[in-house]
Amino acid sequence: MRIFQRIIEFSRSIASSKIEGATLKGLKTSDLFTNEDIDYIQKNLSDADLLKERHLLKRQINKDKDFKKLQDQLSIPKSKIRWNYVAVAILVGIIVSSVIITSSPVNHSFQDEVFLPDAINPGTDKATLTLEDGSKIQINKDTELTTKSANIKGKQIVYNNSTATLNDTKYNYLTIPRGGQFSIVLSDGTKVWLNSESQLKYPIKFIEGTPRVVELIYGEAYFDVSPVSENQAADFHVLHNDHAIQVLGTEFNLKSYKDESKIYTTLVEGEVTINFKEKKHLLSPNEQSVLNLHNNKLTVSKVDVYAETSWKDGIFAFEKKPLKEIMAVLSRWYDIKVIFTKSDVSDKRFYGALRKDQNITSILERIKEYDIIKEYEIKGKTIVLR
Amino acid sequence: MLSAKEFKTLFDQKYVPLCLFTNKYINDIEVSKDIVQDVFIKIWAKKITFRDKNCIHSYLYKSVKNKSLDYLKSSRYKFSEALSDHDMARLESDSYFYREIAVIETSDMIDDAINTLPKKCAQIIRLSMKGLTNLSVAEELEISHNTVKAQKKIAYRRLKPLLGGIYMMGLVFISTLSNFNL
Numbered sequence: 001m002r003i004f005q006r007i008i009e010f011s012r013s014i015a016s017s018k019i020e021g022a023t024l025k026g027l028k029t030s031d032l033f034t035n036e037d038i039d040y041i042q043k044n045l046s047d048a049d050l051l052k053e054r055h056l057l058k059r060q061i062n063k064d065k066d067f068k069k070l071q072d073q074l075s076i077p078k079s080k081i082r083w084n085y086v087a088v089a090i091l092v093g094i095i096v097s098s099v100i101i102t103s104s105p106v107n108h109s110f111q112d113e114v115f116l117p118d119a120i121n122p123g124t125d126k127a128t129l130t131l132e133d134g135s136k137i138q139i140n141k142d143t144e145l146t147t148k149s150a151n152i153k154g155k156q157i158v159y160n161n162s163t164a165t166l167n168d169t170k171y172n173y174l175t176i177p178r179g180g181q182f183s184i185v186l187s188d189g190t191k192v193w194l195n196s197e198s199q200l201k202y203p204i205k206f207i208e209g210t211p212r213v214v215e216l217i218y219g220e221a222y223f224d225v226s227p228v229s230e231n232q233a234a235d236f237h238v239l240h241n242d243h244a245i246q247v248l249g250t251e252f253n254l255k256s257y258k259d260e261s262k263i264y265t266t267l268v269e270g271e272v273t274i275n276f277k278e279k280k281h282l283l284s285p286n287e288q289s290v291l292n293l294h295n296n297k298l299t300v301s302k303v304d305v306y307a308e309t310s311w312k313d314g315i316f317a318f319e320k321k322p323l324k325e326i327m328a329v330l331s332r333w334y335d336i337k338v339i340f341t342k343s344d345v346s347d348k349r350f351y352g353a354l355r356k357d358q359n360i361t362s363i364l365e366r367i368k369e370y371d372i373i374k375e376y377e378i379k380g381k382t383i384v385l386r
Numbered sequence: 387m388l389s390a391k392e393f394k395t396l397f398d399q400k401y402v403p404l405c406l407f408t409n410k411y412i413n414d415i416e417v418s419k420d421i422v423q424d425v426f427i428k429i430w431a432k433k434i435t436f437r438d439k440n441c442i443h444s445y446l447y448k449s450v451k452n453k454s455l456d457y458l459k460s461s462r463y464k465f466s467e468a469l470s471d472h473d474m475a476r477l478e479s480d481s482y483f484y485r486e487i488a489v490i491e492t493s494d495m496i497d498d499a500i501n502t503l504p505k506k507c508a509q510i511i512r513l514s515m516k517g518l519t520n521l522s523v524a525e526e527l528e529i530s531h532n533t534v535k536a537q538k539k540i541a542y543r544r545l546k547p548l549l550g551g552i553y554m555m556g557l558v559f560i561s562t563l564s565n566f567n568l
Contacts, residue, residue, distance in 0.1 A: 005440055014488070015496045359391075
């Protein structure tokens with residue numbers, strides 16, 4: 001077993017060197033690996049033909065289909081007696097491990113034990129669109145719909161720049177529930193990504209020559225704004241209560257959740273001005289302003305823009321964030337509630353990168369493996385961390 | 387013993403790499419898949435208990451190797467293909483075993499790490515790893531040479547903790563030392 005551990009550590013140092021583009025010559029040989037072995041490994045990681053070969057082989061493997069086959073095989077008992085033996089074993093396993101995965105009665109068939117869908121799933125693309133007449137449409141990634149002003153397909157709603165001029169601006173609302181996300185292209189080409197638990201109010205068509213105004217009622221949105229130069233010099237404004245952002249063709253992230261008392265504006269590219277209570281603050285790229293709603297103080301600092309905005313690309317990234325904050329983010333995406341039994345655990349800070357499509361259980365297992373928590377318990381949609 | 391969830395997670399993480407590894411012995415992907423599936427079935431059906439993650443992975447590799455060698459020595463296989471004594475000895479050797487594990491594990495680690503990067507950045511890193519110079523990467527992706535350099539820097543900063551620290555698929559937690567009682 002120690003040999004295996006050494007192989008893993010060795011693999012890790014190779015992976016590290018490879019990514020850095022550093023030469024592998026510096027790697028120390030050992031009783032496990034000679035120079036020849038290192039060359040062989042190196043070749044297998046960079047030779048185009050070998051990589052292609054591996055890629056083609058991977059395509060012949062359908063992991064999900066094969067797992068289903070396994071489930072079926074495992075549920076077909078060789079004899080009735082054997083099935084009972086296995087069912088009893090599962091019951092014991094559940095009690096001993098003290099991790100409650102399902103609250104259903106245990107004399108389920110073997111197959112159900114493996115099959116049982118999670119009460120907790122990662123989020124998906126879903127939203128509710130409220131039209132100008134108040135009617136609501138539920139949207140998900142499979143929705144395909146065309147209205148007078150918009151085309152809904154895939155994970156996006158695209159508003160067209162219909163030639164009909166409107167005398168008064170009509171608004172639509174896009175509401176994202178917990179466990180959802182969606183993106184939208186406004187009639188001027190501005191792209192907006194909306195995170196879980198967010199609501200955006202916007203006109204179905206911007207009137208030419210007048211300022212373009214949208215409102216983030218609550219939640220988190222990433223804006224890629226169509227430049228002023230392409231919109232007859234019309235400014236773009238994002239309102240949120242008393243906090244207004246004036247934009248000059250740019251990319252930024254605005255975060256203001258209902259259950260938090262801070263408004264975060266992160267500038268990726270371009271220039272924005274934040275207007276709050278008659279004070280103006282200009283932001284430069286890679287800066288983030290935080291408005292504390294308790295004392296109305298606004299502070300600006302440099303941040304890791306990637307960590308603040310990677311959510312729109314399917315990754316959660318945390319730079320030195322306390323576990324309770326990490327859990328708050330996860331709870332919106334998985335639509336769960338997280339309870340800490342010890343407050344010192346929730347304050348521990350971490351760096352992390354997580355794929356958003358991951359299973360919540362694998363995340364919790366990792367945290368447990370690092371001895372950060374002793375145990376976790378899943379009860380329906382609530383997770384208790386001990 | 388593994389819970390149903392832990393079993394599925396293990397399968398999700400290790401099934402494909404193990405099939406590729408087994409194929410290094412069998413050179414037939416369909417048979418390789420069968421062998422790996424048999425090993426997973428055994429883990430579940432016999433309710434095997436493991437002390438930690440390394441134990442599970444080590445067991446998986448050893449099991450598929452043993453099953454593969456059994457298959458290659460079976461009369462069925464020998465009838466149609468048959469390996470020379472020399473080839474057989476090579477496959478039975480520890481060094482072949484360790485080497486192939488390293489290839490599979492390393493490529494998995496690299497893929498998982500790169501998958502946490504934004505698309506463009508990931509593309510740049512993958513091309514660089516193939517041996518392309520910054521200039522060639524810039525040409526290939528139609529971006530500036532400086533962008534390539536800058537993106538690579540960002541990527542290394544981001545990936546260093548993933549690979550330098552305790553690494554697990556898709557997730558890394560490195561707590562700041564002051565908060566950890568070591």
